[in-house]
Amino acid sequence: MRGWKFSRRDIIKGSAALAASAYAAPIRAQAPASEAVTPALVEAAKKEGKVVWYTSVDLPVAEKIAKAFEARYPGVAPRVERSGAERVFQRIGQEYGSRIYAADVVNSSDAAHFIVWKRDGLLAPYVPEDVAKHYPADHKDADGMFATWRAWLSVIGYNTDLVKREDAPKSFADLLDPKWTGKIVKAHPGYSGTILTATFQMARDLGWEYFEKLAKQKIMQVQSSADPPKKLSLGERAVMADGNEYNMFLLKESGRPVEIVYPTEGSPLIIGPNGIFKNAPNPNAARLFQSWMFTIEAQQMAIEIGGLRSFHALAKEKPGRKPLKEIKLMKDDAAAVEKQGEDIKARYTQLFRV
Amino acid sequence: MAALTQAAAGHAPARPARLDLSRPIIFTFAAILCVLIVLPLSWLFYYGFVDRAGNFTLGNFRQLVSDRAFVDPLITTFILATTASIVCCAVAAPIGWLVARTDMPVRGFVRLLVTASFVTPPFLGAIAWELLAAPNSGLLNRAFRAVTGAPQDEYLFNIYSFPGLIFVISCYTFPYVFVLVANSLDRIPGDLEDASSILGGKTWTTARRITIPLALPALLAGALVAFLQSMTLFGSPAILALPAGFHTMTTKIWSLFQYPPKPELAAAASLPLLVLTVVLLRAEHMVLGRRGYSVLGGKGAEPRLVRLKFLRWPALAVCLFVLLNPVFLPYGALLNATFSKVATQIVTPQNFTFHNIEFVFFELSATKLALKNTFILGAATATIGTLIALVISYVTARKAVTGHRALGFLATAPVAIPGIVLGVGLFLSYTRPPFILYGTLWILLIAFVTISLPVAYQQLQSAIRAVHSDLEDASRILGATRLQALSHITAPLLRTSVIATWCFVFVGVMRELSAAIMLFTSETKVISVLIFDLNESGDLAAISVLGLFMLIVTFATVMLANRVPGFGGGIRLRNH
């Protein structure tokens, strides 16, 4: 890893202490200075007219954010290119391998990807004003390549029409109860960065035996971590073994019969950084977009309508949602995910047969 | 008379010998076809037999036959294709017979419905069946529980299962068997049956002893085609098999391109599919001769209709019941999901919404590009494919140049290349110099042109054959040049077939998923891939909107093609 070290601090006490180990020591002498949005940048962005955002955030959320950006900067149309984080990663690899530079700004739910991209020199340094001013050091890259645009948890959930509150699982271990056989929906680490990250943390903390047993529960295997909440909402399965907390918030708040369970073993924390690619076809629009994405306006919007969590100092959590600091979390370790990701996927495929 | 003779005496200005003109044609088109077909297959073979370092190895194949992760999908695929093929025959043969040979009411309408299931993209059908028969949320299972009062976790159907997958695949594969069987029954001249009757055979005896045996080769060929279709299908297994926890060969090949990509294994895994397809097509050819590909030709004596008497209406009821599955129920489910707030809840005034339509067409930023790409590719593929097919089929039908057979063979060869295999081959070919086309619409265009070439070629060749060469010669001898003859005589007579071919290629492109899934990039996404993406994140309502839109465009195009007279129903569309 070319001589950079990873912070591996104990992190249970709160967001500030959450060391996302994607954010390592700087490789340059000095971090680039932050840049404000200038009228010249806006003009240049408008000339480019569009910005392509590769992301793994759930599509309706992504499109709302994109629309809000376009409303703020008319004339710069974002195009959302949504897929599972692992697919996004593969796609960018494939595209760059063929010298196709389509991505401007990329957001991944697998923070380990940014380690790879930074190492391969694919990212362009750019520090938006808000990141410099309002973001904690362990949620921005020391070299100014990326910062945590969003954070959320992978949680257990259930459909309240199908499961009574008192019967609902309280922990990951509860999911192994035979009464849930054939009733569980689960997303795939080969597709979803959220699930890869969560699988890593759970395998580390609970051991692979947990997954071996879970694999015998006749789970319904879906791809995206946004899908299990939707399957719960439709009533297709009673319980989800993993999936996006933010989709659960959104569904619950729109009146769908779903409920979140923060497992007693701890909930995997997922960090979703945003960064600009060096070969971005629309570099100015990319900067404008990146800048705006970290403004309190955008961050608060991601919280309100996206159900996401923010590390922006001024961001306020939405009432009615359990504050992050009250939740027992599993430790994030992007660097380890980067190293073990392939193994995890292979092992998972072996256990779950897909 | 003398006034009209050419003034030139002696040697009139002789035009260059025909060979000079034809050589460039054959070379150009042979070159085009080679690039289209031979190049990707060569890379496929190359990759299959080398390791990462580029040394020759059989290791890829060794892994293929020893690793359970490959052996299981192989076995699964085999069982799947066999079962689906049997189911298709069991369903299609009786319906084909009822439609072609009995006095069942509204036979034309039943044919129309089969055509509808024919042109429905199978992946769309699979998603619609998710809406219908997901064990808990599926509309049918809800209805079942509501009617019987069965407990919450009981269900009638589970589409996320091996039988479920077989069922859905059969829904959209049986039309292939139907077309072959019905067309062959149409072709059996009535006098063969009359000959049996005159010897004392009763209606049913005649049907059993004469009609059915005559249709058997078509049924057997249909079984092979159904096997092939089921084996090479990508969309339906990707949508239904993965949640159920198993792979088929096509989904396995596709998964090999996930990070980190293993192209050499994908190439190795593609080759058995390719070989099996070639073998099966040879078998079909032997069973059926050339007829399998050709559009239904002119009928001989009017076929005799068996009188079903009091069974007429029950027979129709059976047909309609069968067609519930590929047509009425899925379309209904998609329509329902389009206007419902919750995809699997029946639309009521309370949960009626236009939001899904709004979302797809005004909020989803990928829609516009995907539609644009799809229409550009559809139109370009249809135009280029039809043009290439037109020239090649003219050359082969008129035997205009030596070597026309080779051209004809190359034009039909892509039939033997499953879409996903072609996708892998093209990916390997065009992500490297000298042709870096990956990431452009060109690579998709190449894939789609290659895929649609056989259909277009078969259609146009039979159309050109129907335009007797005497018609052109008559024009030539009266003083028209070859080009004048083509434009005055051949072109107007072929126009209808050309339009129809164009339409069917266009429709074929819209529903193509298996090659596109290997070749798209964010800038070159098409509707089918967008739908597939949406399925992965569970956005069923958005899929329903896009799917219905696709169906509307498809049916409009098919109707346009069918309005064109003289175009039979025996179109072979690829089904991926």
Place this chain on the structure above:
Amino acid sequence: MALVELRGLSKHYGSLAAVDNISLKVAHGLLVCLLGPSGCGKTTTLRLIAGFVEPSGGQIHVGDRIVSSPERTLPPEQRNMSMIFQSYALWPHMTVAENVAYGLTLRKIDRETIAKKLSAILSTTKLQAFADRYPGELSGGQQQRVALARALIVEPETLLLDEPLSNLDANLREEMRFEVRRLHDTYRYTTVYVTHDQSEAMTTADLIAVMNGGKIEQAGSPEEIYDRPRSEFVARFIGSSNVVKGKNLDQSRISFAGAALRCDGATLVAGGETAISIRQHDIRLLSTAPQSEENVVPAVVVRQVFMGGTRDYMVEAKDGTQLRVLAPAEQNIETGAPVWLHLPPERCRALMG
């Protein structure tokens, strides 16, 4: 003018010679029939003349031009010919008038002239009433006349007909034979007519070329071909003659079934073997032995059929050769009875080869 001459013309497809070194000269204004069974090369010859096929060897001259040779072939459109196809090749998307006028419009002739010529040819071919119909709406005979009109209106130097009557029913065919001849007499184009029907050739042609295996077996006037066939093939193909074979006895006689037959047409070489042909109606059937034994062959009646005007006998000579004899209807000899056949020497043609 439009003299058509084939000089050593050949067409090979691979190792197969469809047309094998044929030469034929058709004087201006004559109607020549290429007559032969299917596969004899007659249609290929016609298509060579039309320019649809390039020769492998030899030349075709029309007037003073060489229109075809292996080196250069004038395309069909520059030959000022017309052709009537077996399939008629009427263009289904054009009306009768459009079909017929097509050749004139290609020649950029003014509308008025076209209208005039069109009306004239339509009336000659009795098609005025159908001018606006499409070919699909016409009967076979009417289609045939449209094809004729379309070919004639351009006033070609040479008219080519490829089995033009084979798709008509028997009555119409008979009628159209005379129609073709009548039109030919009216316009006197040099005409090459391909048919496999010998009576069609007899009624229409000035000159018949009997083809077999890519070669011209015999060319001559209908009378010549009929009366003096030069080969067994021609003898059998034209008017289905009896052909008998025997050893040469001297310069003019052969031995056949124990009898000596004097024949005509060639000087025989002693010791050789010769086939002679004799027409069915030229044999006289006698129920008692005649006094003169010259050219009389004893035989037995194998079967006989009453044909109305005649009686058709099959008789068998001593050596087992069967001969057909057409006798007057009133001459009724029962099966199994002995008969004597008189073969008049002047009707016995010695064949070559």
